[in-house]
Amino acid sequence: MNLRICISTLVILFIQSLVNAQSIEKFSIDAGGASTTVGGIEILYTIGEVNVQEYSTPSFSVSEGFINANLKISIDPKVFLQGPSLNASNPGLMNDILRSDDKLPVTSPYQDLVVINASVLNDGGTSGFGGTSDDIVDWVWVELRAANDNTKMVNGRSALLQRDGDVVDLDGLTNLTMHAAPTNYYVVVKHRNHLGVMSASTIGLSSNSVAIVDFKNSGFSTFGTNAQIQLTSGDMALWAGDVNNDGVVQYVGDTPDSPSILSFVLNDIGNVLNLPTHSVSGYYTYDVNLNGTTQYSGLAPDTPFILQNVLSHPGNSILNLSTYKIEEQLPEH
Known part of the structure; x- marks a missing residue:
């Protein structure tokens, strides 16, 4: 008997909730905010409210609440x-x-x-x-x-x-x-x-x-x-010459850039004879001087630019090692 009463009560409460519940068919959250830095600490904040009234036409729109324009x-x-x-x-x-x-x-x-x-x-x-x-x-x-x-x-x-x-x-x-x-x-x-x-x-x-x-x-x-x-x-x-995009310019060594140029040239579909003097025309990262042509060796090669940078770098002024690394000076994780 008690179980029947409980079930009946739950059914009645459920029906009442359907009748009395609020319903928001269309809404959005419109918010504003900004940021500031105090004592080296960056503070970001937003303010907002539920927006339940909107009206728009092809030429304009009206919306209740706070609207935050893009920061530029x-x-x-x-x-x-x-x-x-x-x-x-x-x-x-x-x-x-x-x-x-x-x-x-x-x-x-x-x-x-x-x-x-x-x-x-x-x-x-x-x-x-x-x-x-x-x-x-x-x-x-x-x-x-x-x-x-x-x-x-x-x-x-x-x-x-x-x-x-x-x-x-x-x-x-x-x-x-x-x-x-x-x-x-x-x-x-x-x-x-x-x-x-x-x-x-x-x-x-x-x-x-x-x-x-x-x-x-x-x-x-x-x-x-x-x-x-x-x-x-x-x-x-x-500094030019980071053709393999590792943040380092090196001619020869453990992370060199020049072999990437050689590999690119030898594997070009137009290089049927696999010549290191073959030139590849186009927009490529292996093109050190950005003249639209990539060549490993020959009349206008790109690799000497890398060697010249490595040998002339102020940090390599004493030993002049071709294995010297010019490292990108950016703080990264």
């Missing part, structure tokens, strides 16, 4: 790559052979795989009236790292590098926009076959002004020791 800051990095600076056709400008020979892809080689309009790679940019110094050399990768942990990437994205060293947005002209809160960051620039570089100290970045981060300037402090090579012009540039 502008930055003006400047950097030279050693590879296209070798035997430059114009003083103070990198070569842009990849672009002029139609070998530069419209899709970024980095992880975000962004795509640009092909007109950005025209002579003079999209308009056709831009200066020669603004023509695109290659893609680069830019990171912002946390002030309290320089191994932690807060935001990273692909960008375009102009001949004069300006790192610009995907239109090939305007300052680079990063999606992060206005505060202080370490700034990092990387390239697919050069050693990356990072600012020695944090840089204050804001949505109201554009911060210049000039890695070309020999007076600008970078993290680590001999993070860049000094060109004959006096400008600084990223």
